[in-house]
Amino acid sequence: MKKELIFAMFFFLFIFLFFLQSMTLPFMLPNGLLASGFFPRILTVLILLLTLCYIVSLIRKMKKEKPVQEKKVNPRSIVSKQLFLVVAMALAIFLGEYLGVTVTTGLFLLVTLVFIEKLSWLRSAIFSISTSVSIYLIFEFALNLNLPKGIFG
Amino acid sequence: MELQFLMEGFVSLLNPQVIMWCLVGVTLGTLVGALPGLGPTAGVALLLPLCFSLDTLEALVLLMGIYQGTMYGGRMSSILVNVPGEASAVVTAFDGYPMTKKGKAGYALALSAIASFIGGMIGFMGLVFLTPLVADWALIFSSPEYFALILFALLATSGLGDQSLLKGLIAMGLGLLLSMVGMDAIQGSQRLTFGLLGLWDGIELVVVAVGIFGISEVLVNIESKGKRSGDGDSSDIARKIPFKELFPTIKQIISNGWSIVRGALTGFFVGTLPGAGATVATFLSYSTEKKLSKTPEQFGKGKDQGLSGPESANNASIGGALIPLFSMGIPGSGTGAILLGALIMLGLQPGPLMIEKSGDIIWATIAGLMLANVLLLILNTAFVPGFAWLIEVVKPYLAPLIAALCFIGVYMINYSYFEVGLMLLLGVLGYFLKKFHFPLAPIVLALVLGGMLETNYRQSLLLSHNDFSIFFTRPIALVFMLLTIFVLIFPIIKKVFKIEKKQNDLTY
Numbered sequence: 001m002k003k004e005l006i007f008a009m010f011f012f013l014f015i016f017l018f019f020l021q022s023m024t025l026p027f028m029l030p031n032g033l034l035a036s037g038f039f040p041r042i043l044t045v046l047i048l049l050l051t052l053c054y055i056v057s058l059i060r061k062m063k064k065e066k067p068v069q070e071k072k073v074n075p076r077s078i079v080s081k082q083l084f085l086v087v088a089m090a091l092a093i094f095l096g097e098y099l100g101v102t103v104t105t106g107l108f109l110l111v112t113l114v115f116i117e118k119l120s121w122l123r124s125a126i127f128s129i130s131t132s133v134s135i136y137l138i139f140e141f142a143l144n145l146n147l148p149k150g151i152f153g
Numbered sequence: 154m155e156l157q158f159l160m161e162g163f164v165s166l167l168n169p170q171v172i173m174w175c176l177v178g179v180t181l182g183t184l185v186g187a188l189p190g191l192g193p194t195a196g197v198a199l200l201l202p203l204c205f206s207l208d209t210l211e212a213l214v215l216l217m218g219i220y221q222g223t224m225y226g227g228r229m230s231s232i233l234v235n236v237p238g239e240a241s242a243v244v245t246a247f248d249g250y251p252m253t254k255k256g257k258a259g260y261a262l263a264l265s266a267i268a269s270f271i272g273g274m275i276g277f278m279g280l281v282f283l284t285p286l287v288a289d290w291a292l293i294f295s296s297p298e299y300f301a302l303i304l305f306a307l308l309a310t311s312g313l314g315d316q317s318l319l320k321g322l323i324a325m326g327l328g329l330l331l332s333m334v335g336m337d338a339i340q341g342s343q344r345l346t347f348g349l350l351g352l353w354d355g356i357e358l359v360v361v362a363v364g365i366f367g368i369s370e371v372l373v374n375i376e377s378k379g380k381r382s383g384d385g386d387s388s389d390i391a392r393k394i395p396f397k398e399l400f401p402t403i404k405q406i407i408s409n410g411w412s413i414v415r416g417a418l419t420g421f422f423v424g425t426l427p428g429a430g431a432t433v434a435t436f437l438s439y440s441t442e443k444k445l446s447k448t449p450e451q452f453g454k455g456k457d458q459g460l461s462g463p464e465s466a467n468n469a470s471i472g473g474a475l476i477p478l479f480s481m482g483i484p485g486s487g488t489g490a491i492l493l494g495a496l497i498m499l500g501l502q503p504g505p506l507m508i509e510k511s512g513d514i515i516w517a518t519i520a521g522l523m524l525a526n527v528l529l530l531i532l533n534t535a536f537v538p539g540f541a542w543l544i545e546v547v548k549p550y551l552a553p554l555i556a557a558l559c560f561i562g563v564y565m566i567n568y569s570y571f572e573v574g575l576m577l578l579l580g581v582l583g584y585f586l587k588k589f590h591f592p593l594a595p596i597v598l599a600l601v602l603g604g605m606l607e608t609n610y611r612q613s614l615l616l617s618h619n620d621f622s623i624f625f626t627r628p629i630a631l632v633f634m635l636l637t638i639f640v641l642i643f644p645i646i647k648k649v650f651k652i653e654k655k656q657n658d659l660t661y
Contacts, residue, residue, distance in 0.1 A: 004589045007585050007588075007589060011323075014582075015327075015330070017347075018330055018345060021344070021345050021347060022344075022345065025342075025344050032619060033611075033614070033615065033619070034611050034614060035340060036337035036339070036340045036342050036344050037344065038611075039333060039607045039610075040330070040333050040344060040345055043326060043329055043330055043333070044330065046326060047323060047326035047327065047330065050319060050322055050323050050326065051323060053319060054319055054320070054323060057319070077379060078375065078376050078379035078380070081375050081379065082372050082375050082376065082584075085371065085372065085375065085552070085553075085556060086372075086577065086581060089368075089556060089560065089573075089577050090574070090577065092560060093570045093573050093574050093577070094570075096564070096570055096573075097570065101561060101564060105557050105560065105561060108553070108556070108557055108560070109550075109553050109554070109557050112552070112553035112556065113550060113553050116375060116552065116553065117549055117550065117552065117553065119549060119550075127550055131554065131557070135561060139561075139565075145206050145565065147565075148568065
């Protein structure tokens with residue numbers, strides 16, 4: 001419940017950023033018609049109100065319910081795996097420019113299989129290489145689409 | 154007349170390449186749909202990028218194959234491992250999984266495939282005969298009617314499908330907000346771009362759909378796997394499917410006949426309603442069969458009718474759901490919204506005139522739906538054990554593989570790494586939304602319909618010189634506005650009269 005409340009507050013802030021952006025847009029045109037800022041402003045205010053209701057309902061629930069001891073299943077290892085995946089993908093976005101899509105995909109698969117799925121290097125390498133080759137063949141020959149090859153191009 | 158157009162549609166399909174793409178769609182759809190957690194919406198979103206390099210007809214036939222395949226694929230994980238791939242597959246597990254425990258997994262899968270096929274055919278017939286009628290009727294729609302209809306579709310999808318209306322509304326609001334990023338359609342000015350050039354053209358539907366369904370699913374998958382290994386649960390262990398008694402006999406099919414027909418009719422009509430869709434149809438069909446049965450106590454213990462009725466309803470809902478999409482350009486579900494996005498990306502203009510302007514393509518697509526249904530029956534009765542084996546083989550590689558497919562799929566739309574980054578961000582947001590039980594379909598639906606909603610609202614006020622009563626003085630618009638109000642106050646009425654259906658009614 002606490003985590004959900006933190007998320008709700010972050011979400012509120014996220015929408016608030018959109019609200020601030022909408023404030024820079026015109027609300028009505030001089031001829032009295034609706035301008036580009038009308039919908040975004042009304043909508044962000046509505047979402048903010050709904051999110052506030054959500055936050056209040058969460059706080060009320062927290063007060064009513066007795067704290068339940070959640071069964072912790074090594075949450076740190078789960079979160080670190082999830083973070084690893086997100087960081088690996090962010091790195092893949094950066095590396096894609098230089099190494100091309102096929103090689104980057106292969107490397108991404110290899111490290112995530114080894115470090116997230118805890119598979120052996122050999123098994124991961126076989127799967128990564130065969131997947132990358134299949135992707136290359138499908139895009140280049142079946143779909144006639146050129147995959148960027150980066151420095152290998 | 155419709156039959157003549159349909160025949161012409163079938164003639165267009167007489168091309169080996171088109172049939173091959175339909176087969177590819179059905180196969181991939183079945184496999185993706187069978188992966189736990191990936192339902193039709195996520196499945197179609199993930200496989201959507203495949204369509205961009207094909208010509209319009211091939212792409213649409215591929216999509217129909219994927220749609221049908223994902224709808225059936227979800228049944229496999231329900232029946233074999235008691236893990237429903239998505240909401241509409243929950244009912245399948247009620248009697249499907251007990252059949253597996255009795256050693257009748259093959260029989261359950263084959264019965265499910267046959268019921269799905271018959272349901273799909275009945276839904277298909279409804280689609281063929283009703284689409285032109287609805288399209289003719291929709292021609293009298295103007296901006297106020299469209300605004301009211303879209304508003305109704307959005308709110309119905311946000312409110313009916315899930316337990317929390319509040320969360321559904323927030324999800325819908327988020328989708329609408331994302332639809333407003335980029336250029337304002339009427340004034341032509343930039344908005345909500347935060348100064349980022351990559352957002353000037355707005356946010357692509359595929360980026361959002363793949364992010365919130367694909368990446369979030371990968372993160373959920375890692376979490377649930379971690380929890381299962383912590384619990385020492387090994388329920389995913391492959392179970393052998395005995396080949397003995399794989400196919401139901403004619404007598405057994407006949408004994409399920411009425412359940413299948415009832416399920417199909419329920420599925421078809423419920424499928425046409427925005428927001429209701431396959432999930433409501435399957436639950437409704439299950440409760441109907443249980444009520445009509447002479448042995449209701451056997452439901453939940455592997456009763457044939459508890460499987461065949463809902464399965465038929467599930468696939469019949471496809472035909473129903475495509476009617477508002479093809480005739481008015483209004484999707485009634487998350488999957489419908491992605492299909493609508495695909496139609497637009499393929500250069501079609503969804504709306505009442507689509508049948509008139511691009512009739513050849515649409516009728517061929519409808520014919521493709523039937524072809525996909527036939528291929529699905531063949532594939533899913535002949536290769537059921539093979540599919541089940543493949544799913545087990547892929548499982549250890551699932552999370553990274555889906556992530557890699559998301560990466561490539563989104564990158565290939567515009568060759569843009571900015572969009573891949575955006576997908577990643579939306580994926581993380583989608584993960585938290587999913588974790589805290591927000592419905593995700595309203596986000597996609599609102600993203601697709603947001604632009605239409607705003608444009609029609611502003612055009613209506615232009616017509617009426619800013620007089621808001623235009624939405625309440627025209628009969629059709631008034632009906633949809635009243636329905637919208639009803640959808641909004643329905644949860645309150647339910648609470649007041651305490652008619653909330655206890656889930657225990659459907660326990661097994």
